[in-house]
Each structure stands twice: as C-alpha cells, then as structure tokens.
Amino acid sequence: MANEKNEWGSNISFLLAMIGSAVGLGNIWRFPYVLYSNGGGAFYIPYITAVLILGIPFLILEYGVGYNFKSSFPKAIRSISKKWEYLGWFLPVAIFMILVYYISILGWDGFYVILSAFKGWGADPNNYFTNTFLQSTESVSGIATIVPIIAISILAGWFILWFISHRNLEDGIGRVSKALVPLLFIIMIGIVIFSLTLSGAGIGLSQLFNPDWSLLGDFNIWMAAFGQIIFSLSLGMCIAFTYASYAQDDSDLVSNVLYVALANCGFENFAAIGVFSILGYMSLQSGVAVPDLVTQGTGLVFIVYPEVFNVLGGIANIIGPLFFFTVYLAGITSVLALLEPVSVSIQNKFGWTRNKTVTVLCIVGGACSMIYATAMGSYILG
Ligand code: PFF
16 A cells, blocks of 8 residues: 555565665676776675675664654754754755766666667767767866757656656655566576676686785775775665665564665676676677776776677677666666655655655756756766
C-alpha cells in the first residue's frame, strides 16, 4: 500500500533504494581505474580494510542516527541546538550542487544511448565528443552559447527525476528502485559475461589484478581506498541518514548495511572486470598497450568505449546502447538519492508538500544545470 507520509512500503524498497543510491557513476568509471592505478591485486588489502573499518561502521552510524531522528538533517540538528541549525544546511546545499553536475553527465550519457545504436560518433569518437557534441571551448565567450542537444539531454534527466520523485515515496522512488536496481544488475552481469568472451580479455585482467605489493607501504593507496569507499557508498552526505529516516519500525538496519556494502562493492568489482576485459580486447585489436588505453571518467565512457564499439563489429549496435543504458540506470537511482535530502529538508522547514518541493527543486536545478549546456560547460565541469 502506498503511504501518504514519507515511509517505505517495505524493507525491500528501502534496501533497493539504498543500493541504487550507492551504485552510480563512481562504480563504473571511477573504481576500475582506482583499482588498476593503486597496486591492482594489492589494492584489495587497503580496500577491504576501508570497507570494514570505515564503510560498514559509518553506514550503520548514519542509518542509526537517521532512523532515530526520523526527520531531515537540518531539523535533526535544530532539535539538538537551534543555533546550529544553519550547519545542518551545508550538506543539503552541497548535495544539490553535486546533483546539478552529476545529472548533467547523465544527460550526455542519455544522448549516447541513442547515438550508440548507430555509432553516430563516426570514426573519431574523441573529436566527436569534444568538438561536435560538447562544442567544448575554454574561452569565456563559450558561456554565452547554449548547445541545444545537451540542454535537451540534461533537461530530460531532470524531467525523469521529477517524474519519479514528486510522487509519494513508495509510489515513486520505492517502486522505481524495485524495478530498476535488479534490472541494472542483470544487464551488467550480461555485459560482463559478454566481455569475458572477447579475445584478449585475459590480457586486460592480468594487467588489472597484477599485484604491486611494494605499493602497500604507500600512504596514497590507502587514501585512494578510503576515498573510493566514501565516494561509492556516498558516506556522510546525509543520503543514508534520510533514507533510514523513512524506514519502518521493524527494519533490520545492520543486515541492510551489510547487503548494501556487499552489493555496492560486488558491483564495482564486477564493473572493473568488464572494463578491463574490454580494454584487453581493444589492446589486442589495436596493438596499443593496455596502460595507454586506461583512463577514467568521461574519457573512458565517451571516448574509449566508443572506440572499442567501433572495432567490435555489428554486435556493438546492441552492446553499445546496453552499456550506456546501464550507466543511465546507475545514475538515475543515484540522483533520486541526491535530491531526497534536499527535498525533505525543505519540506520539513517550510511545510511544503513533496510534490511542490520536488517541482520547485527540479525547475531551479534544471535552470542551474544549463551552465553545463553551454560550450564552456565541460570545462567548468572539469
Ligand atoms: N555513490 C554514487 C556513485 O558512486 O556514483 C553516487 C554519488 C553520490 C557519488 C554522491 C558522489 C557523491 F558525492
């Protein structure tokens, strides 16, 4: 039964929404590179340490506090001390700024779902992405030029976010998470299995996992492991706090945390296997060594992957759209979680309805994100 208040209809909605919030762009385009460039197999020692001593305990803490306060983060701070309420607003404001750029990248990806069906980037994906699609310039005059296709792609993302979020919690985020999160995992598993069948996959994987034990004494790889866990589990951003504040009274928070950590870390390791199998294949086809192909972020998704699809033959017309669609699913379930703490903070503060709050936030956010639809957008985003 849908609930009029902000409350999950079942524990499974809560759990899948949390997994959806954690699994995002960071798992697909950030983790594989972090693993590779920080000691490969040896990275698992700091990584597992970070999950055990930071990820899981911090999530339990954040869940516990949110579950007990059953309110927005600023309201919780206010209930402790009125004069510190303003501190509680820093997080929702910061998250809103993250949301505005995160959804812009998602907009690019949405366009690539369609483009990849006919490899619309042509023979030179780098040139297409930078010059034809983004029309990227570092000159300040670029700020006055809106690139219509990017504006439309970004606004489509805001529309989808609004469409899901303005409904009651269970009718919107709850139902969508139950449908999309399993779908995301199923498609990802399919893509990874396909990648493993490619010739050269082993080359990529041996590069990825080849352990460099000498790095274990390097402070930076420990920092990289803790940084990855903070980013990918979205720790300390009052997302887990907010989602747990909607939990039903009998929710088993600790088990939920363990499932979320397992699903999130499982997903990113799985993604790394897929990414490096594909890079191994590319290396075999192009004669370029894997280390010269490896990159992260937009370079991986919008340049290297299209280059791979160009040499992959006809099957790329299916795998390509599936890949970009997977990134889109991972991103959408994360932007739902990024909007939520902001939305409930405003609902609590001003007594607005969920519908009104989400509508206003999506209009304001959509307008702000138009900065990333200008020719200078990717420069500013960078
Ligand atoms: N954890 C998600 C990801 O890894 O993409 C979403 C996310 C939330 C990323 C908040 C970054 C962030 F600051």
